[in-house]
Amino acid sequence: MIPELGHFALILALVLTAAQAVFGLAGAHRRDDRWQAAVRPAVAGQFVLTSTAIGALVWSFVNFDFSVLYVASNSNSALPTFYRVAALWGAHEGSLLLWAWILSLWTLAVAVFSRNLPPTFASRVMGVLGIVSFGFLLFALVTSNPFERIIPSPADGRDLNPVLQDPALAIHPPLLYTGYVGFAVAYAFACAAMLEGKLDQTWARWTRPWTTIAWCFLSVGIALGSWWAYYELGWGGYWFWDPVENASFMPWLAGTALIHSLAVTEKRGLFKSWTLLLAILAFSLSLLGTFLVRSGVLVSVHSFAADPARGKFILWSLVVMIGGALTLYSLRAHTLKSNAGFEGTSRDAFLLYNNILLVIATVVVFIGTLAPLVNDALGMGSISIGQGWFTSIFPWIALGLVGLVAVGIHAAWKRGRLGESSRRIWLSLAIGLVLGAIVVYGAYGPGKWLSLVGIIFGLWLIASSLFDPIDRWRRKLTLSRAIVGMTIAHVGLGVCVIAISTVESYTVERDVALGPGETLALGRYAYRFEKIDPVEGPNYDGVRAQVTVLRDGQPVTVLYPEKRNYWVQRSTMTEAGIESRWNMDLFAALGEDLGAGRWSVRAQLRPLIDYVWLAAGLMALGGGIAASDRRYRLKNEATETAPAPNTAGAT
């Protein structure tokens, strides 16, 4: 009964999204107040109904209702409650429902916080979001209904994919989707502005906080996924350039470009058409990511079920949503004229270079991810592209970006003379060089030269970013949240570059066969394989090794790497034993049983690896602080400081 209720709620929600789209767009077009007034109630109703649907599915999972096909396929009576809830997004149907629910949550937020916007504009934004919701709900109902029954019902379920039975992965999809879906808001703002025909700076100001918040969620989501891959897949890597990872990285890169381009458009009224295009691009890449992961056209370690019918449906929605927006763009963009110029070393110019690099980075990932698919479409078979493609190009783009930021944040808007700022740039570069040399040769010894450059550039960026805030603080000037947020995020980028450079160059890694009592030396450290014991969990059994880590002969910690056999799906999972210290991770993972008590053991020392994820956290924190800046929260009268004649008195 409860699952049918959920199904019914989903159908009603579909009807309401249609109403939301029609009343929102046609109401604004006809300037009909009563039609527009119907939009917010439709949004609220849609939220309540999709929440009901989610609740019904959670109820079915928690209460072991194996007569629901999705529940039977993705849970089991031995699965702990936490994972029975997380199993909701363990496969395609539930993920889609979660997608739709998060979209309804964003739409609700737009409905609540858009009261200061001109009514027709707000109504158009919600109308466009209604189209997106409609597409996804229709997709769920037609091709992937999570409430489908299976009669007779099986006695027990097939269990959640063991890969997903992990706390980090359980919360990774919701965060990632929140980021993906958040770009729908930027997209809707862009479409609404194009429909409205008023593409001035105010559009950029309204869009900025939404975009930044979505970007923050995406950053944290990606970092969690990477962290999970690190300790759960047992290979000790943190990024594999896997198609599914790339699918989340592309919108992040485009979103980063969008955030910066929006800043220029808001402050200076430049790059208007470019910003619009990026807003469409960021969301398009989110949709494309969904398409790639969900249609199964790409083979990946994350492999999900392939179903051509679903692929076709998503593709058609892509054509409607992206094709529609781009057609609108081709009709409207030529009316945009930038009325200001800028010089080649002004901040405007640096942000333009940054955008170019970020778009190149997106294209590189895009080609690397889709080349196998294009190959396939041309009848040349499925292939995997090597990591070499990415790893040979990406460091250069990253270094270029870091250098641009370190210099560009000191540039003034419009004017091109670095003049008095050049002292700061040289000084911070000197700090970076000296500190980098000390750190590298003092702590780590010679490594790859590219890593040395990375560490120096990272330190340069951090020093350079901190100049202005420290200066303002000493002169007792106000520090706006925008500046604080920007500084934290840029420091995060610096930390990220330093951490990745260090990990890439100074990781110590060995794969050896060890028996009880045997020791493996790793520099100053040594791993002693003590013993191996059987373990049993709620839905798995396996073995757990005890590995003592010694430093200069003294025991410092004990690692417990595990190897688990999940009963229902008969798959083996590796749980690495990791001790995180402030400067490195001590890592041990179990490989194969070699017989006679001997095991193949992967032992690693990974310096600074945790700072890769910490950096993502810093970037997200910075974004969050910047998005909470005063000027986004003020009512319209305060926003009139920027030239925005069209909206004066529009509220």
Added chain:
Amino acid sequence: MNRFVLPVIIFLLLAGVLYVGVVHSPDKSTMVSALLGKPAPAFELRMLGDPARGTFSSQRFAGRPWVLNVWGTWCAACRDEHPVLLDIAKQNRLPIVGLDWRDDDEDAMRWLTQLGNPYTVVVVDSEGRTAIDFGVYGAPETFFIDAEGVVQYRHVGAMTMEVWEREFVGRIPHSVSP
């Protein structure tokens, strides 16, 4: 035509490619090879691991059917297929020769230690010459070569138990015992 039309045109081209990808994705495993029914290209390649182990010649299995599996540690789909290969190896029906394609030796050794080794023998094709002879488009690919040294079947993409039972086991003459 103004330049703002370009994005929508690029997008539509891409959508066309994606459409073909979706429609054709199910039948990629039935791709035919020009080699079917023809003698398998002969090769003599270095064996993975200790250089002292020397080379392996494709003549070694002359007179009995065998399987060639093309893989690489850089290939995500190979990781997917690996557990299936391990299960297949347990059946011990046919010798499986692993062709480690354009790969790093150390990575490959680590892969096999970590994930298990389903191969009777692993040969190294670091330049990809043998893979070209076999007409390999991408990893993973698996070939069935009969007792006369003739290529009888080619599977493109990750191996599954179903394909194995249907297309490979079915081709083993009953007189052959492992």
